[in-house]
Amino acid sequence: xxxxSYYMALSAILxxxxxTGVLVRRNVIxxxxxxxxxxxAVNLALVALGRRIGSMxxxxxxxxxxxxxxxxxxxxxxxxxxxxRNRDTVxxxxxxxxxx
Amino acid sequence: xPIGIFAFLAALALIGAFGVILQSNPVHCVLALALVLxxxxxxxxxxxxxxxxxxQIVVYVxxxxxxxxxxxxxxxxxxxxxxxxxxxxxLFGSIAAxxxxxxxxxxxxRTPKISQIRxxxxxxxxxxxxxxxxxxxxLVAFEVTSVLLLAxxxxxxxxxRRFAPPLMLxxxxxxxxxxxxPPPDAPNAERKSA
Numbered sequence: 350x351x352x353x354s355y356y357m358a359l360s361a362i363l364x365x366x367x368x369t370g371v372l373v374r375r376n377v378i379x380x381x382x383x384x385x386x387x388x389x390a391v392n393l394a395l396v397a398l399g400r401r402i403g404s405m406x407x408x409x410x411x412x413x414x415x416x417x418x419x420x421x422x423x424x425x426x427x428x429x430x431x432x433x434r435n436r437d438t439v440x441x442x443x444x445x446x447x448x449x
Numbered sequence: 450x451p452i453g454i455f456a457f458l459a460a461l462a463l464i465g466a467f468g469v470i471l472q473s474n475p476v477h478c479v480l481a482l483a484l485v486l487x488x489x490x491x492x493x494x495x496x497x498x499x500x501x502x503x504x505q506i507v508v509y510v511x512x513x514x515x516x517x518x519x520x521x522x523x524x525x526x527x528x529x530x531x532x533x534x535x536x537x538x539x540l541f542g543s544i545a546a547x548x549x550x551x552x553x554x555x556x557x558x559r560t561p562k563i564s565q566i567r568x569x570x571x572x573x574x575x576x577x578x579x580x581x582x583x584x585x586x587x588l589v590a591f592e593v594t595s596v597l598l599l600a601x602x603x604x605x606x607x608x609x610r611r612f613a614p615p616l617m618l619x620x621x622x623x624x625x626x627x628x629x630x631p632p633p634d635a636p637n638a639e640r641k642s643a
C-alpha cells in the first residue's frame with residue numbers, strides 16, 4: 350500500500366506547478382488552465398484523506414469543487430471571449446485599461 | 450494502490466503538469482491538462498472513490514476541457530511568439546513557487562500521522578453512498594449548486610453574446626401594414642380574410 354504522505358506530496362507538487370503557471374505565463378487561457386490544475390491538486394488531497402479516515406465527505410466536497418469549476422470555466426471563458434473581441438489579445442500584460 | 454502503479458501514475462501526472470506550463474501552444478497545454486485529469490481520475494479510482502473518478506473523467510475531460518478547446522479554436526489563438534521574454538517575471542515567479550513548494554514540504558513532513566484508521570464501509574465510494582451523503586447531509590449545498598449553475602449559464606450567455614443594436618419590435622399596424630390590405634388578386638385567401 351502506498352502511504353498517504355505520497356499522495357499529499359503529489360498533491361503539493363501539482364499545486365506548486367499550478368502556482369508557477371499562473372505566475373509565469375502571460376496567456377490568460379494558460380493561466381486559467383493552471384488554476385484548474387490547482388483545483389485538481391486539492392481534489393487529490395481531499396480524496397486521499399477521505400480514504401484514510403474512511404469518510405465520504407471528502408468525495409462530496411470534490412463533487413462540489415467540480416461543479417464550481419464547471420461554472421467558473423463557463424463564466425471565465427465567456428469573459429476571455431468578450432475580452433478578445435474588444436481588445437484582440439489574450440495576453441494579460443496588454444490588458445491594462447479599464448475601458449476600451 | 451500498489452506503490453509501483455502509484456509511481457507510474459504520479460510520474461505521468463507530473464509530466465502532464467509540466468506540459469501545461471511549459472508548452473507555448475495553448476492547444477497542447479489543454480491536451481496536457483486533459484492527461485493530468487484522466488490520470489487523477491484513475492488515482493481516485495485506485496483510492497476507492499470510483500464514482501468521483503468516473504465523474505472526473507466525464508465532467509472534466511469530457512466537458513470542461515472540450516469547452517477550453519472550443520474557445521481556443523474559436524479565437525484562433527496561435528503559440529506565444531516570444532519564448533525568451535519576461536525573464537525577470539519568470540525568475541521571480543519560479544522563486545515564489547519554489548518557496549511555496551518548500552513550505553508544503555515542511556508541512557507534509559512535520560504533520561503527525563493520523564492515528565485512527567477506521568475500516569472502510571462496504572459501500573465506500575459507490576454511487577449509492579455518494580448520493581446518500583449528497584441528499585441528506587449536503588442537501589442545502591446541493592440545491593444551492595443548481596442555482597449557481599443557472600447563474601453561470603445566464604452570466605456566460607450575457608457576457609459572450611455580441612452586443613447588436615436593440616431589436617426593433619415591429620407591431621403590426623392595420624392602417625399602414627401592407628399585409629393587412631393585400632391587393633385583391635392576392636392568392637392567399639386567408640390573409641385577405643384577415
